[in-house]
Amino acid sequence: MKKFSFLVMIIIFVMMFPGKGQAASGHSNIYLDGTELVLATNAKIETMQNNIMIPVRVVVENLGFNVAWDKNKQSVTINNDSTVIHLVVNNKSGYVNGNKVTLPIGPALKTDTVLVPIRFVSEQLGLQVNWDNASKKIYLISSDTGSGNPGTKPEPNPDPGTEPTTPGELALINSISYSENRLMIATKGSIEPKATVMSSPNRIVIDIPYAKFSETFGTSQQLDSYLQGSFHVVGYPDLYQVRYSLYNNSPSTVRIVMDLNYAKVYTIHAEGNLLVVELKTTDPSNPGTPVGGNGKKIAVIDAGHGNQDPGAIGITGKKEKAFNLAVALKVDQLLKNEPKIEGVLTRNNDTFLELKERVKIANDLNADVFISIHANSSGSSAASGTETYYNNDRSKALANVMHKYLVRATGFKDRGVRYGNFHVIRETKMAAVLLESGYLSNKQDEAGLFTESLQNRVAQGIVDGIKEYFGLE
Numbered sequence: 001m002k003k004f005s006f007l008v009m010i011i012i013f014v015m016m017f018p019g020k021g022q023a024a025s026g027h028s029n030i031y032l033d034g035t036e037l038v039l040a041t042n043a044k045i046e047t048m049q050n051n052i053m054i055p056v057r058v059v060v061e062n063l064g065f066n067v068a069w070d071k072n073k074q075s076v077t078i079n080n081d082s083t084v085i086h087l088v089v090n091n092k093s094g095y096v097n098g099n100k101v102t103l104p105i106g107p108a109l110k111t112d113t114v115l116v117p118i119r120f121v122s123e124q125l126g127l128q129v130n131w132d133n134a135s136k137k138i139y140l141i142s143s144d145t146g147s148g149n150p151g152t153k154p155e156p157n158p159d160p161g162t163e164p165t166t167p168g169e170l171a172l173i174n175s176i177s178y179s180e181n182r183l184m185i186a187t188k189g190s191i192e193p194k195a196t197v198m199s200s201p202n203r204i205v206i207d208i209p210y211a212k213f214s215e216t217f218g219t220s221q222q223l224d225s226y227l228q229g230s231f232h233v234v235g236y237p238d239l240y241q242v243r244y245s246l247y248n249n250s251p252s253t254v255r256i257v258m259d260l261n262y263a264k265v266y267t268i269h270a271e272g273n274l275l276v277v278e279l280k281t282t283d284p285s286n287p288g289t290p291v292g293g294n295g296k297k298i299a300v301i302d303a304g305h306g307n308q309d310p311g312a313i314g315i316t317g318k319k320e321k322a323f324n325l326a327v328a329l330k331v332d333q334l335l336k337n338e339p340k341i342e343g344v345l346t347r348n349n350d351t352f353l354e355l356k357e358r359v360k361i362a363n364d365l366n367a368d369v370f371i372s373i374h375a376n377s378s379g380s381s382a383a384s385g386t387e388t389y390y391n392n393d394r395s396k397a398l399a400n401v402m403h404k405y406l407v408r409a410t411g412f413k414d415r416g417v418r419y420g421n422f423h424v425i426r427e428t429k430m431a432a433v434l435l436e437s438g439y440l441s442n443k444q445d446e447a448g449l450f451t452e453s454l455q456n457r458v459a460q461g462i463v464d465g466i467k468e469y470f471g472l473e
């Protein structure tokens with residue numbers, strides 16, 4: 001919301017001073033949300049002690065903040081809705097919301113113009129500042145959260161095994177390259193990447209929150225004024241393009257997208273400061289070949305529903321999508337220990353996929369089994385128990401095995417293996433089942449489904465069932 005009003009203000013200012021804009025001598029080299037600022041003719045930007053200094057009128061006219069100047073005290077007060085900055089000319093000490101801060105350089109007075117350091121002021125007022133050293137351009141990105149709070153910091157790193165990120169300090173992305181089926185992202189600082197497989201078109205999306213492109217990134221590869229770029233991949237049949245951008249500003253998030261020619265299984269791991277996303281080699285011209293050519297079976301695990309589609313709502317309000325995802329993530333973890341099974345999730349977070357997208361992931365991968373995890377609901381709160389659905393003959397054997405383990409895991413009433421005309425088990429081309437673990441409309445079932453112990457048992461049961469179906473020990 002705030003971003004909107006902020007941009008409106010900029011537009012109004014531009015309209016209010018069209019003559020000045022046109023009369024501007026040249027490039028400001030300052031980009032706000034991708035658009036270069038047009039400065040009034042007499043608004044000169046200066047560099048002092050390696051700091052870019054802008055006249056306070058630029059802060060008002062171009063950045064849309066309020067400025068008050070007290071000539072007697074030689075003090076300048078800059079504010080937006082949430083932050084007040086109080087500075088004094090030639091003084092490195094200032095105040096932000098009443099808290100004392102130290103500036104890299106104090107405001108300067110030059111021929112009746114007060115100059116302030118753009119990075120400090122912008123960051124304090126909630127803009128993200130990126131400096132491209134190669135092109136000498138400054139990129140300001142406005143927050144879209146409305147908080148404008150520069151104190152927004154990463155959560156403490158929950159993993160004691162990794163180096164904690166200094167609060168407020170963003171990890172840096174130094175370079176992105178691709179060779180030998182490996183996407184290599186050189187980073188500095190602690191990162192917690194999130195990777196998601198998407199289809200239509202097939203792609204792998206890697207989000208790195210609390211990160212930004214390093215100042216030298218743009219020198220080695222393309223990065224435009226919107227802080228995005230891409231490169232084509234030549235000589236690899238699976239991947240044709242890699243795109244990257246500063247996707248979000250709150251928190252600052254770098255998004256890297258691998259545009260695939262086929263749905264692919266991948267692994268993601270760190271090698272020192274290198275984040276590696278490795279595509280498993282497959283032969284798309286030879287259906288039936290397991291992924292990796294190493295005899296691994298592919299199990300697509302589909303957590304039903306997601307995001308705006310909560311699925312069934314439990315009798316106390318619990319959402320089916322959360323149960324489905326929790327179990328799917330546990331299955332995925334367990335499958336990592338199975339040397340002969342490759343687990344692929346259709347979603348690994350609270351996102352929404354169309355049914356056909358779920359199907360496409362499995363069909364494009366030529367997966368061996370498709371397991372859709374759900375929980376049921378009924379108009380009658382008395383209905384309870386566990387059901388397993390199949391749609392065709394090729395899926396019956398899988399349904400029987402999976403149901404045996406599922407009923408054992410939930411301990412609920414056994415409602416049997418059933419035929420069902422559900423899209424995801426009808427349109428998938430491999431053995432496919434849909435598990436209705438229990439009834440969220442039933443008080444006992446709902447309570448049980450949201451316990452860690454039951455979810456762990458269901459996840460283990462799914463893995464045991466898959467192994468038995470594949471004849472693995």
Ligand SMILES: [Zn+2]
Nearest residue numbers: 304311374375
């Ligand atoms: Zn469901």
